[in-house]
Amino acid sequence: ETLDKGLEKTKSSFFSKLGKAVAGKSKVDDDVLDNLEEVLVSSDVGVDTTLKIIKRIEARVSRDKYVGTDELNTILREEIAGLLSETNTTDDIDLQIPKGKKPYVIMVVGVNGVGKTTTIGKLAYRFKNQGLKVVLGAADTFRAAAIDQLQVWADRVDVPIVKQQMGSDPASVAFDTLSSAVKQDADVVIIDTAGRLHNKVNLMNELTKVKRVMQKVVDDTPHEVLLVLDGSTGQNAFEQAKQFTKATEVTALAITKLDGTAKGGVVIGISDQFKIPVKYIGVGEGIEDLQAFNKHEFVDSFFK
Numbered sequence: 001e002t003l004d005k006g007l008e009k010t011k012s013s014f015f016s017k018l019g020k021a022v023a024g025k026s027k028v029d030d031d032v033l034d035n036l037e038e039v040l041v042s043s044d045v046g047v048d049t050t051l052k053i054i055k056r057i058e059a060r061v062s063r064d065k066y067v068g069t070d071e072l073n074t075i076l077r078e079e080i081a082g083l084l085s086e087t088n089t090t091d092d093i094d095l096q097i098p099k100g101k102k103p104y105v106i107m108v109v110g111v112n113g114v115g116k117t118t119t120i121g122k123l124a125y126r127f128k129n130q131g132l133k134v135v136l137g138a139a140d141t142f143r144a145a146a147i148d149q150l151q152v153w154a155d156r157v158d159v160p161i162v163k164q165q166m167g168s169d170p171a172s173v174a175f176d177t178l179s180s181a182v183k184q185d186a187d188v189v190i191i192d193t194a195g196r197l198h199n200k201v202n203l204m205n206e207l208t209k210v211k212r213v214m215q216k217v218v219d220d221t222p223h224e225v226l227l228v229l230d231g232s233t234g235q236n237a238f239e240q241a242k243q244f245t246k247a248t249e250v251t252a253l254a255i256t257k258l259d260g261t262a263k264g265g266v267v268i269g270i271s272d273q274f275k276i277p278v279k280y281i282g283v284g285e286g287i288e289d290l291q292a293f294n295k296h297e298f299v300d301s302f303f304k
């Protein structure tokens with residue numbers, strides 16, 4: 001269904017390259033492994049993760065003496081599932097609010113254009129449909145468009161939004177949002193933040209300040225720091241994950257725009273490299289085009 005459709009481009013590109021990589025070969029040998037390495041790297045799995053996969057397959061080949069290229073699909077599927085199994089998976093898009101964590105506060109980070117606002121809107125929609133009371137906070141005060149866009153989503157989903165003027169202090173918006181959420185007895189708060197990467201120290205300081213000020217209203221917040229990455233940017237998404245995980249403690253990932261790209265392999269590499277659960281994947285622009293990332297479903301869909 002949506003996942004299959006979302007992965008369509010990645011799959012067709014990957015399997016066409018894989019087909020070429022084994023063309024005329026019946027046995028997995030060094031040549032095939034070299035070609036496979038190229039296929040994985042060019043599918044944005046990332047160099048480190050690719051080498052891990054190749055090593056595992058090499059070990060199988062040397063153990064089993066003969067491995068037919070017709071088994072390569074099954075083997076890849078097993079090895080990739082094995083890699084992904086080291087990180088958590090989310091089975092359900094419904095939010096289970098842990099005891100004592102109401103309102104549950106999600107701080108969303110990521111650079112502009114990756115689909116941060118859209119992801120917040122989609123999440124608000126899901127949580128609201130689940131029967132939860134949601135409040136949005138427009139703490140990306142750097143761009144007027146960011147505030148306007150979040151307002152558009154708040155209207156569309158019909159949830160309250162707390163905002164101030166462009167240029168105001170993000171920490172102050174976050175403070176107001178949490179105060180308002182507590183007053184309204186809200187279940188979930190989703191805070192948008194500005195993701196300017198041009199200055200890492202600034203980013204770190206800003207996020208730290210937002211967190212500190214939020215903690216004045218609700219202890220131990222944010223409960224979740226969700227980093228949104230644009231899957232269609234491939235290696236850029238890796239780079240951003242590196243930067244953000246250095247600037248703040250990221251607890252979950254959302255990878256967007258997997259529809260429309262052949263770079264979906266990035267999900268495999270990012271889960272492997274960062275050991276942070278990929279919680280959501282974006283597979284379209286529509287309000288329902290967000291899925292809980294389930295690694296079993298992902299692998300099943302990929303190797304179907």
Ligand code: GDP
Pocket residue numbers: 110111112113114115116117118119149256257258259260281282283284285289
């Ligand atoms: P922000 O600047 O990070 O807040 O990005 P936006 O949420 O405004 O999204 C930027 C563009 O990406 C918009 O045109 C969105 O419709 C689009 N977008 C976001 N998520 C997805 C997705 O999963 N798939 C596709 N195809 N487009 C997406």
